[in-house]
Amino acid sequence: MPKFEYAPAPESRSIVSLRESYGLFINGEFGPSVDGRAFKTISPATEEVLAEVTEAGPADVDRAVTAARKAYEHTWSAMPGRERAKYLFRIARIVQERSRELAVLESLDNGKPIRESRDVDIPLVAAHFFYYAGWADKLEYAGYGPAPRPLGVAGQVIPWNFPLLMLAWKIAPALACGNTVVLKPAETTPLTALAFAEICQQADLPPGVVNIVTGAGETGRALVEHPGIDKVAFTGSTEVGKQIARACAPTRKKVTLELGGKAANVVFEDAPVDQAVEGIVNGIFFNQGHVCCAGSRLLVQESVYDEVLASLRRRLATLRLGDPLDKNTDVGAINSAAQLAKIRELSEVGEAEGAQRWSPPCELPVKGFWFPPTIFTGVSQAHRIAREEIFGPVLSVLTFRTPAEAVEKANNTPYGLSAGVWTEKGSLILWMASRLRAGVVWANTFNKFDPTSPFGGYKESGYGREGGRHGLEAYLDV
């Protein structure tokens, strides 16, 4: 028994009032679907059913697109930027006011620790709306000509790993530029998007500017393939991203894709070791590794391998896994049974291919979907766990001898979303950053996000940038 046993410190659920069932948010109102189909969303930590959610079919998607078109033509695109900004600022403030409720709801539906939803997700959501609110009346200074025009109706499909944050990344720039949107949240995490629909009502956003259609892959397909859509924005797996790219290729639709990753986190021998270990932990165990830019490949210089691995193992033993609503939890639940099965499968492949698997002593809850923080050592570039995105709390450790070898190994992947470099030598950081083929290169940090900074991939990690001034381009006719 530990000397200093932290007593349970659960965040109260009472701030969230869940409805029994949720309709589709079309033209400013919640309503039923045409065919009345529904699905359930559960808490991945307990498998408790949280609510029933309406499944949008093609006819519902069509209604949503029609509503968005009408709002685009009659209201939103004609509205001066400074007026659009007021709505966005209002939304940002309501998000801040309701931040505790949104954080609890996100942790309930997604399984992520409340510490992360409270300190990372929700503050970033508000920050994105504030940031793009500021652009709405300044688009002529964005570098896309004197009066850049919006694209029209955006169809947006987002993943389950950062449900409300991905919504903000999509909706804030789209609205700032004068587009209207139909957004489909992931089927396992629809609740914060539906809470956001309430926020749109609360902010008096004109009907049809934001429409939320819930459902699974088929709903997403109906949205992406709808002929009334001018712009498709997708964040999710590379496999689905490729399907979308194929579907949109023969159309006039503009597409941005933010897909998978297999980021290298490169630790040099002169790295600040204690902070590098924190960065490794944050890189792969933040949000249970359900992060497209996760530092899932650790590249350690051989001369400090033993030292770094010993520190890393010691640090992993202090990670607190369990109830996502407990304020002291570091690692929450895996989002779904399907994702857990995928993580298990790839981990078994890792062992079968000869890598050594290690996890700290860690008791997993009986109910719900859980996977312990896991490190694979003795991994080579040829192993599947070094090449495929696991999207879970599983780190593959590889070694290198020289900076050139580090770059070669880091870039030797079909992905290119992010990378990390750990060294006290500034010149080496710059040398690495200019050679790494990744959209984001973090120096002596990892998984840091800011609305002012563009984010996006190289190669099979997608195209287009979200965030910053660059993020406006995806929603302007340029």
Next chain:
Amino acid sequence: MSAPTQAIPELRGFLHGLPGVDRVGAEARAATLASRSIKTTAKQWALDMAISMIDLTTLEGQDTPGKVRALCAKAKRPDPADPTAPMVAAVCVYPDLAHVAAVELKGSGVHVASVATAFPSGRTSLEVKLADVKYAVSAGADEVDMVIDRGAFLAGDYQLVFDEIAAVKDACGEAHLKVILETGELVTLDNVRRASWLAMLAGGDFIKTSTGKVAPAATLPVTLVMLEAVRDFRESHGRQVGVKPAGGIRTAKDAIRYLVLVNETAGEDWLDPDWFRLGASSLLNDLLMQRTKMMTGRYSGPDYFTLD
């Protein structure tokens, strides 16, 4: 043991070869740990542990035997209304008042700590510093809180700092030596790590952040780096060294944050008054107030706790 007089040529190389500390990362880690939520039974345990780790301190020009006696009474029985409140670890005074504390605390189990070596600046000759130490020890101090020569450290004269610490350790005899780094004057976390190692290599039993006379005094990031240092030092040298943040720790909430830092950095072996101390004065009453609140469910005002 005699002080090593011969130069250690590798000392500078060794200290500069220690892994760097990234300030942004260290501050972020300390801030994350500061957000831990310590409630109910954990808070009860932590409050008592924090009380038992206090070096109850008075280091003022206006200190008198009467003031020290009052502090000693408080140290032995912090809460007159509740005998279950633990004693503090030590009373910390200037050398000329150590004899008063020694008499008052005799047989109580509360240690007598005395600052020495021309505290707080340390700007005098080695002879005077050693005489100061011997005076404190002969007056009954079983713990000596020395200051390092920050000027020499910042000038890169690590050998001088090392030799002084070693000489003071020698002069301490049986008394425990706490080495004050005065991190507010060392400024960078790289310096904090180097000074920590230097103090441990030279024989210090404890490393201590601050005199309390320089701002900033103890901070969470500085203490984090020092806890990493004692953890790594035990691993490489097999000797456990204690840590004492001092100055600026005023609330129970602050104190609990330090305990979380200890727990998740150096580990629970350091969660013991023998290995972790809090140099403070006003902190004690806040801990006692929180303790009473935990036991009775009510806050009582500061008038119900003694001011000493």
